[in-house]
Amino acid sequence: MSLSLLNQIPGFRSLALSRLSSQLASSTLAVAIGWHLYDMTHSVAALGYIGLAQFLPMVPLTFVSGHVADRFDRKRVVQICQALEVITLLAMTIATLFNALHPAGIYALGVALGTLRSFEMPCQQAFLPSLTPPALLPQAQSLITSLFMVASIAGPSLGGLLYGLGPAVSYGITCALFFCALLSTSNIRLLTRPASKEPVTLNSVFAGLAFLNTRRDLLGAISMDLFAVLLGGATAMLPVYAESILHAGPMGLGLLRAAPAIGALGMSLWLAQHPLGRRSGMTMYASVFIFGIATIIFGGSHTVWVSILALITLGAADVISMVVRSSLVQLATPDAMRGRVSAVNSLFIGSSNQLGEFESGMMGAALGPEAAVITGGVGTILVAAAWIPLFPRLWSLDRLDEITTEE
The missing domain is CATH 1.20.1250.20 (MFS general substrate transporter like domains)
Incomplete structure (x- = not known):
């Protein structure tokens, strides 16, 4: 590290x-x-x-x-x-x-x-x-x-x-x-930054959204992460899996809940020592595909250790996407706009987590837990595939340390 x-x-x-x-x-x-x-x-x-x-x-x-x-x-x-x-x-x-x-x-x-x-x-x-x-x-x-x-x-x-x-x-x-x-x-000790003198208008308040429309790579990264977590969020189903599908009991539920965080921690420590190099955009897409595949494997698994490994993989893949998205938000956004763009990013993250659990719960009630999780994983893969032609600039993104605020 x-x-x-x-x-x-x-x-x-x-x-x-x-x-x-x-x-x-x-x-x-x-x-x-x-x-x-x-x-x-x-x-x-x-x-x-x-x-x-x-x-x-x-x-x-x-x-x-x-x-x-x-x-x-x-x-x-x-x-x-x-x-x-x-x-x-x-x-x-x-x-x-x-x-x-x-x-x-x-x-x-x-x-x-x-x-x-x-x-x-x-x-x-x-x-x-x-x-x-x-x-x-x-x-x-x-x-x-x-x-x-x-x-x-x-x-x-x-x-x-x-x-x-x-x-x-x-x-x-x-x-x-x-x-x-x-x-x-x-x-x-932050670098001094002059306060913005931009007048407070509706246009200035919503300028973060307008900026995202001009930076299609950034919009693609934020929106793909939103839909991936929204569709592929399996965490809401963990109590059902632990009790009724895996028969793992309370201790098993604790392991299942910890597994994504363990995978995420391991990957973030690896990336701190070995930063992403070339083809970061393709790497982000690959991580979302892996996230979807791991979700499908978890959804269909009836074996505790397979389920835990799938969740560890899911958490690790999510961190790769998170690092690319965060780097884009911070490096592609001019400092004068960074607060407004970060606020939109925070709302997307909060929405995907909260609404993802709601969506999983509703799908679970309608289709059954296994079908709901597997359907969500398939949906995540379809979103990643659809985002390639929709956001080609994100697909062609190369090194993260070469991102600039210029178009």
Whole structure:
């Protein structure tokens, strides 16, 4: 793993610690609030509502938050968001200690965090190009992705362990992690960037979408990833597979849930040491094809180890697509537009994950779990095949470190 990047790039260490702490806090908190809410309500539907409460603010705020990221100091916006996250979690901790927290308060927490993340994420995604030379950016992106995966794997386990000590402990530790993220963000030294003087109009607010229409390679990467995850998302079916198809029990479900993240972590560590070279566009298409094939294999498997290997492969393929897409977003977008384009990218990612689980659930109910997963994998392959003639510039994309903002 290219840990030398921590020393080669000034401020990269602080950025890495900030992203790690923030993601670890978010994934730990997701488990804590889910368990706490279920303890209060004993309602499965309530678990869906809390996820919806965090996602819904992203929809109306995407274009506003992107404009804020391009118009104001991005580091200051992230600091404000993280400070408000600390205050919110501190209030949750105190309310829990005094038994004053009710389900409505947890839903309010979800809305608040969803709102703050809507403004925080586009600014955070724009940090890396301000610190990293273009030649090192794909490698740096892979390292950041590997830290994200470590936090995504460790966070749920940490959340479960902490919740065993009580919800107040979970909220308190999460508050401390957000505070660590805030301190690390404060230590990042970004290149100075003049604030945008562009007047606030409907055209400027929606300029991110207009820009994507001019960069067909970038639009192709974002949209292909959206439809691949939307159609090929098998994670919503994992409890059904563990119990009724693989007969693996709770331990098997844990292995199935961890498998995609393990594959993603392994691939991101490999890419941090061995960045993608020539024909990056073709490599992205190949990764989406492999994602679809792995989904089909998982869908038809009745053997635990085959299912786990398929999910590991699926997670590894997804990271390749993610690195190409992220590099395009960061290098092909002019700095003055990066916040708005990153906001659209964040909305697409959130939509694919949330709506993908919804689509899998509905398809599973209509066709049965196995047919739904296999159909989704086939759909992913068909999308990748259709995107080749629709977005030829993405197919012909060569080296990531040679991407420019020029047409």
